[in-house]
Amino acid sequence: MDGVRRTAGAMELKHLRCLVAIIDTGSFTDAAHELGISQAAVSRTLTALEGVLGVRLLHRTSRSVAPTTVGVQVLARARVLLAGADELAREATVGHTRLHVGHAWSAFGRHTTEFQRRWHEQHPETDLRLIRHNSPTGGLAEGRCDLAVVRAPLDLTSWSHALIGHEARCVALASDDPWARRRSIRLDEVRGRTLAIDRRTGTTTLDLWSAHDRPAVEYTHDIDDWLAAIATGRCVGLTPRATAAQYRRDGIVYRPLRDADPVPVHLIWRTHDAHPATHTAIALATELYR
Numbered sequence: 001m002d003g004v005r006r007t008a009g010a011m012e013l014k015h016l017r018c019l020v021a022i023i024d025t026g027s028f029t030d031a032a033h034e035l036g037i038s039q040a041a042v043s044r045t046l047t048a049l050e051g052v053l054g055v056r057l058l059h060r061t062s063r064s065v066a067p068t069t070v071g072v073q074v075l076a077r078a079r080v081l082l083a084g085a086d087e088l089a090r091e092a093t094v095g096h097t098r099l100h101v102g103h104a105w106s107a108f109g110r111h112t113t114e115f116q117r118r119w120h121e122q123h124p125e126t127d128l129r130l131i132r133h134n135s136p137t138g139g140l141a142e143g144r145c146d147l148a149v150v151r152a153p154l155d156l157t158s159w160s161h162a163l164i165g166h167e168a169r170c171v172a173l174a175s176d177d178p179w180a181r182r183r184s185i186r187l188d189e190v191r192g193r194t195l196a197i198d199r200r201t202g203t204t205t206l207d208l209w210s211a212h213d214r215p216a217v218e219y220t221h222d223i224d225d226w227l228a229a230i231a232t233g234r235c236v237g238l239t240p241r242a243t244a245a246q247y248r249r250d251g252i253v254y255r256p257l258r259d260a261d262p263v264p265v266h267l268i269w270r271t272h273d274a275h276p277a278t279h280t281a282i283a284l285a286t287e288l289y290r
Contacts, residue, residue, distance in 0.1 A: 013085055015049035016078040018042055019057060022065055023075055098127045099277045102138035102145030104152065104201035105223050109167060109242025111288040118284060126277050134201055134222045140268060146275035149285075150266045151203045151240055159268040162282045165289025166262035167240035170254040172196075174233040180253045187259040191215045196226050196235035203263050204238040227252060240265075265289065 021031035022042065032039040050057050057071035067075055101107070107130050108115045119128045133139030138148030140159070150156075151167070171185045179185055187208065195215040197204050201222070206214045218235050220226040223243075229235045231251040240263040244254035267285060269278050 010052045011049070013082065015045055015052070016082055018045040019049060019071075019075060020078055020082065022046065022058065023067060027065060097125065098129060099147075099275055099281065100129045100131055100145040101281065102131045102133050102140055102148035104132070104134060104136070104138045104150075106240070106242040106246035107132075107149055108285060108288065109240065110245035111285070112246065114288055115284060118288075119281075122284075123277065123280065136201055137268065138201075140270070147267050147269040147278055147281060150268050151242070151263050152201050153203070153205060154268075156266065156268060160271045160274065161266045161268040162286075163264055164267055164282060164285040165265050167242055167265055168262050169238055169257040169260045170241055170244050171257050172227075172230050172237035172239055172243070173253050173255065174231055175251050175253050177233060177236070177253075179236075179255065182255060184256040184258050187257060190236065190238065190257075194218055194235045196220050196229040196237045198222065198226050202226070203240055208238075208260060223247065 018031065018035065021034050022028060025031045025034055028039050028042045028046075032042045035042065037045075046058065053074065055070045055074075056068055057074055059066045059068060106112075112130070116128060116130070119126075131139055131145050133142065133144050135142060136150075136152055136154055137159070138150060139145045140148040150161075171179070171190065173180050191209055191213055193215055194217070195204070196218050197206075198220050202220075206217070209215070218229055220229055226237060227247060227249055230237050231249065238257060238260070239254075241254075242265075267278075267282055269275070
């Protein structure tokens with residue numbers, strides 16, 4: 001294993017680019033022209049790669065160049081590695097021209113379309129991408145986004161954050177549930193039902209009720225699992241109004257919940273690695289919620 005690490009450490013991208021250029025152009029002379037180096041440098045670079053790997057990669061004659069059996073395998077892997085390196089360079093170069101906003105369930109709720117429309121009109125130089133990721137931080141901790149919309153109870157001390165607004169709570173019900181005919185539902189009534197709760201990314205906890213007066217619970221794994229449990233009629237769910245705006249499904253209706261505090265909506269980001277457009281996004285989201 002140590003020998004493999006030393007070999008990988010001694011290998012450089014220029015070695016792989018040289019091998020690919022020789023095969024693609026068909027000669028050392030043409031490879032040198034394409035790479036902008038001398039023919040002697042091409043030869044030295046290939047010899048160095050063969051020395052690092054300990055195998056012969058090319059059959060060479062005065063008229064032709066062809067890969068060995070091992071060379072064919074190395075060439076295929078070299079193309080993959082070089083493509084990955086090029087993609088990494090592109091991402092690093094254009095990273096600030098693209099803003100990824102993560103969310104676990106419903107982005108900006110009923111404001112999502114307007115947020116996207118205004119962003120594209122006012123900031124065409126920065127491409128906005130909304131990413132749904134089933135994690136408490138909406139993909140921020142996993143490196144999937146630059147900032148994230150968070151509603152679930154979360155310790156925010158590890159992140160920079162801004163409160164952009166609040167959302168009223170709703171009760172999600174099967175469309176044939178007797179409560180579906182009502183205009184609103186009280187919080188204390190829910191304790192007599194089975195409540196679907198997503199422990200990973202949901203906003204509802206049993207702390208809404210006293211310790212001795214809580215509803216029965218069925219735990220779900222994500223938004224689709226949560227919706228499926230409610231559609232069967234065996235559960236009801238509590239959720240911010242954003243869910244009602246983003247997930248209109250056959251078989252499910254939403255009714256306002258009375259007597260419950262609204263859900264705070266935050267944008268969070270990495271403290272020491274903020275995207276340049278972070279505060280612009282906060283300002284726009286706050287304006288829409290206000």
